[in-house]
Amino acid sequence: MKNRLMKNLLAATLLLTGSHLVNAADDPIKIGSFLTVTGPASFLGDPELKTLQMVIEDLNAKGGLLGRKVELVHYDTGGNAKEAVNFVKRLIKSDNVDIIVGGTTTGDTMAVIPDVEKEGITLISLAGAVDIVEPVKKWVFKVAHTDRMAAAKIYQDLRKQNLTKVALITGDGGFDKSGREQLRTLAPEYGMTIVVDESYGNKDTDMTTQLTKIRATDAQAIINFGFGQAPAIVTKNIKQLGIQLPVYQSHGVASKTFIDLAGEAGEGVRLPAAALVVAEQLPDTDPQKPVLLAYKKDYEAKHGPVSTFGGHGYDGVMIAIEAIKRAGSVDKAKVRDEVENTKGFIGTAGIFNMTPQDHMGLTLDAFKMVEIRNGGWKIVD
Amino acid sequence: MPEQIFQFLVTGITVGALYALVGLGFALIYNASDVVNFAQGEFVMLGAMTAIALVAAGWPLALAAIVATALTVVVGLLLERFAIEPAWGASVVATIIITIGAAIFLRGVALLLWGKDFHALPPFSGDTPLHLGSATLLPQSLWVLGGAAALVTLVHLFLNRTLIGKALLACSFNRAAAQLVGINVNVMLRLAYGLSAGLGAIAGILIAPITFSSYEAGIMLGLKGFSAAIVGGIGNPMGAVAGGLLLGVLEALGAGLISSGYKDAIAFMFVLMVLFFEPTGLFGHKVAERV
Amino acid sequence: MRLAGFYLFAVFAALLPILFPDNYFVIVIGASAGLNVMLAVGLNLLIGYAGQISLGHAAFFGMGAYASAILTTRFAWPGLLAMAAGLLVAGSIAWLFARPILRLRGHYLAMATLGFGIIIHVIMVQANHWTGGPDGLSGIPPLNLLGWTVDGDRQWYGVIAAAALLTIWLSLNIVDSRIGRALRAVRGSEFAAQMMGVDTASAKTQIFVVSALFAAFAGSLFAHQQAFVSPDSFNLLISVELVTMVVLGGMASTFGAACGAIALTLLHQGLVVFEDYEMLIHGGLLMAVMIFMPQGLFVGLSQAVRRLKNEI
Known part of the structure; x- marks a missing residue:
């Protein structure tokens, strides 16, 4: 906890002095995120954020992604759509993130869509409403059940x-x-x-x-x-x-x-x-079972009982990581295409098969x- | 239909008793200091959350309740000593901002201590509903109603029958005059804060089995309690109780008979109407403005 | 001399994007701060000069925003016309409510304005059919100003900075006018002002309407800038935050209110990196400023600077 506070203080100082890191090959790959960690929807956003932190820590311990470290840049919207818009702009313009995972609530997600579409960066939303991907928007995907x-x-x-x-x-x-x-x-x-x-x-x-x-x-x-x-x-x-x-x-x-x-x-x-x-109750033949048990074990070792919402965080960030891996770079257009190409990805919410017409890729039996x-x-x- | 209305009334009175308890705390502090303490809802939350944490740690309920109340009283005293006293003589708006700041601060403390989850306290005497004619209510609601009645009576007796209580009331009428007759206004102020923090904590513990609690639970309760105190005429403790009951019943009837979606709008519309016709609340005393 | 501060502000607003081109903290947060300046300066007329508190000011902000959002998306009205309609609606409602509400004093006034704000918020949430409910309305078209389409963060910074400067200028003029003097008399003692022959009720009504108009104007710009509105942006907490801006900056000073608005906008952006500690620090700072500088940051700091100068 103390360590994180120090890191935050450092980040705050950097931010105030206005220094920006230049993009270079050994700089970290940046995954941006804006979640509702406080406010009425905090019990959705809180496990989501913990999961994101956990997955990325784990990934870095295993050597990172494309030979680079991965860094999570996160802001708490408190469930206020206006904050969400500003934070997404901050992620894009100031933090120069490569992909965005987030939007705990539908309101937050819908509010940032115009910016995401205009700037051309992939957004993987963790929110529920079907309006997020219907009609299909070029840069917007979602992983939670509708x-x-x-x-x-x-x-x-x-x-x-x-x-x-x-x-x-x-x-x-x-x-x-x-x-x-x-x-x-x-x-x-x-x-x-x-x-x-x-x-x-x-x-x-x-x-x-x-x-x-x-x-x-x-x-x-x-x-x-x-x-x-x-x-x-x-x-x-x-x-x-x-x-x-x-x-x-x-x-x-x-x-x-x-x-x-x-x-x-x-x-x-x-x-x-x-x-x-x-x-635990799933039959052993269920392809989802090992993934679920592994995530559950990791999460519960650190934070207590899992909820499905943390699972959405897992699905979202894993789809992003897999897509960057397949794209072999953080080129925005290539990453977007690879997210859209997600096939047979076994997540916590179900098995994802995305298409240009379906930016969620789950069926009812999920x-x-x-x-x-x-x-x-x-x-x- | 009449059966339904009876249930609406029972619900309304239960909810109203809760608003009344919170409103009473507002009235007490206002009486002593002319300050509306927007952190009153946070006292309720602190009482509930502390008791829940202690019970979860294996303490018996009664002991947990007493310790939680005592701790909240200490918080109330600290708030008075370090935030209200130093700002002596600040404008009404400035004191409002100070207490709002205190509310945010206490919420922040609760967030760090207990996280963001909702927590429940086990009901004091079971979960089996009681039947009252065609209406039902939980045994816990009787605790809330009984607790509210007892506390209101105690506060009333304290203010009108004891010397200290009378001194407290004197501060509300005229602080300078109170000082001149030898009342230590600062002590009275601390007393008022300690007392309303304690009242808030007890209210929080009584309602926690029904409404649950989280670090943000104080916002809504504070808002409703403030409304209760205002409708009754702020500074009149019994007015706050009447205001709370009225508001609770009105919400239930509004939700039951008109529209559940608009029930808060209906309740506040009523508050506005009261103020338009009685600008100092239903039971507030009219004060002449000094030029 | 009266406008020296105003020119300073204008030069500052114009220089920032030149010194820091395409910097997020200038053009995005700057635009947010600009909207808050408009709201705080308007509210300050009411709180600071007329001495009337309002805990429901976000309602007028919301009326402007929703009028623009609904009329442009559902009825395809041009942006400026929708904005005018929003001003008309907010102004009329303010005018209707002003007399009964402003008859109240102190905490009763706080309660009434708070209740008013909550009623408007409930309508935004519940009237799904018109307002889109809790998820709000999206797809608001960019604002078209006589053939020039305002699009992109840099252009919005310019438009909002200009609008904020306009409200500051208007506010300075109102304060110096006959009605401004009447208001200050009301703040001192309303009864005494009445005795002196000031029509206090009408002075208060006028200023309430003006401050509602400022808020609705900001709301309309906000709706176009975000291309999205939802009830969250206009709830009780926002109303409280607006009052905080005015008080924090320094009541009864147009520049104080403006500085308070900018300070609080920046504070929020700065504190977000503290995650779970944000609330604790936010609350603590609010208390500390009000306890040690009850006249607000602007007045408090300028006094401190003057003291320092005298010592040197």
Whole structure:
């Protein structure tokens, strides 16, 4: 910790004196990053940053990339899109990074796209919304599952149980609202009727009012799309009100924290999650299993329980590293082409196959439907 | 529908009790010093987070709660001594910025100590919901309501029945006059800060099993507590309690009957309306301006 | 002489990009600082001169930004027309709310403006259909100024620097005008001012509208510069930060507010490298400045310089 502080102090001094390093062959390859390490979405950005630091440290210990060291330049946006724009400009203009991995939230990512496209530098976003890569933007890629995939997965599971009337309850953040949009858009396709659509503030402490309204309808299941502590409160409130309906959460709560916060009320809650949280339960034939277990072991040795969000950081930075390796240089256009050429990359979120039409490259089976049982995750499909 | 409204009211009163407790802290400090302490929400957070950390370390809940409250009181005293006292006589806006700075600082300390995750405290007496006619509530909500009632009564008795309490009130009416009759204003100031830090910490510990806590939890609570204190007429402790309950019920009814998305806008619209018609809050005393 | 400081500022703003061409800290952070200068100078008229606090000023900033964003992307209005509409909307709302809100005093006024800011923010988040919700609106076209398209960071630096200088110049003139004198009387004692025959209500209303117009103007430029708006940029924390800029720099001084805006913008860029320690340092600095220099950095430092001069 102290060491990092010293490094930061040094960086601050360099920055104030305005000195710039000249690009030369033995200078490090620079990977830029802007994540939401503080603020409401910090529990997404925090494991992402830790993963990025861990992977790059590891890479350098093994001799670096293309014979050069790799340096991570990171700024915390605090979830403010305006900061994200400035920091991306700083990464491009002042730090002269070679590729950017980041954007924890959709808002941050969408805000920086104009600059990234104009300057011509590859951006691998870790955020969820499908809008990031649809329509396809030349320089922009993403590695996290989309909210559309999560919505589809939930509806598939409901259809299997012949449940068709659902109640939505979502927060007021970008992740929540975008998930709500997808749930509403996909409903007809899966034969679902949304009988009630409630919302809450992400910092609210009690959602019994909204749930009381839901209880009075003929809904057959409750879907809560959100992250942070609010979904845990919703889950507890459902139990408090004695509502017996099946409860579905989004992939936004696929972390141990949610199980801890929701406690007993969390039992039986289902959600679509990346294979990472259930790595041990996968069959040995699953090609993802060794990758997942290795990442999990590394991460947990340093920082405690893994979450799927840290996994997105792993996928993003690994795709970047692999692409630079294949390109044999940090030439921006070549690296971009190689990222687009990513085929059969086994990541934590699934197996990536990118194409010029698909800048994410994941399919729906990258998600597993899991259920909370005895304070742990269990695959149910 | 009437059954639903009953549940809305129960929810509203529970949430309102929480706002009331935070609002009470605002009112106490304002009484003694004419300063609105924007770090009040951080006292709530510190109490909750310290208790959670101690319980996680294996301490019994009661002991953890007492130690957490005591530690928060110390933080309150330090804040008064090193940030408020030296800025004696600064403008209202300057003191607002100082307490906002203190709030950011305390959040920074909490971030370094406990990280960014949310943490929960186990409920004091289980998780089995209680049925109240058609409405349900958690046993913890009874703790919050009971705790709020007890603290409010104690504060009321303290201010009106004890000599020190009366001295504290005297400072709020006229500081110079209070000094002239031999009240040590500085001591009163420290008392007020210590007391509201303690109140905040207890509130934080009572609500932590329901709302969870994180280093940023104080922002929202501070905001709602401030609103409660203002609606009731700042400087009137019982007004703050009434304001908090009113705000909680209003939010629940707004969310239940009008729109859950706009419920905060509805609550603040109400606050604005109150102020437009009663510029010093519902129970504030009207003060004549000195020329 | 009155405008000496203004010329100094103008020369400084013009020299920076020449001395440090294409430097991120000049053209990108400079532009951010310029927008903050516009906001702080406007807010200072209200806080510093009229003595009325506002914890909801980001709402007017947001109105300008969203008016430009919505009208240019959804209705294909030309940028300048959208900007004018934004000014009109923000100005009218300020005018409507000014009288009931400014009747309040001290912390009640703080509460009312804070509530106002939160209501506007909730609308930005909830009115999805118009505002794009929490993820905001993207794809805002570049601003077209009579045939010249403002595009690229360097051009934006120029435009925003010019706009900031314009607001400083306007502010200096307002302070020196009849209404400026009326305001200072209000700040001293509103009651006494009324007795002297000053129409205090109308003076306060006018200044509230002017300061809202400054903010909306900055908002409109901000929307075009970022090509993107979202509610995050206009929340309570931003409002608080604006007040901090004014107070930090030095109330009742146009240059104080401008310096406060620049200082806080730079502070944030400098502190980001401290990662988890950022908040601790930020909070500590705020407290320290207000405790040791309650009149603000600008006044505090210029006094210190004068003392030093006298000693030599």
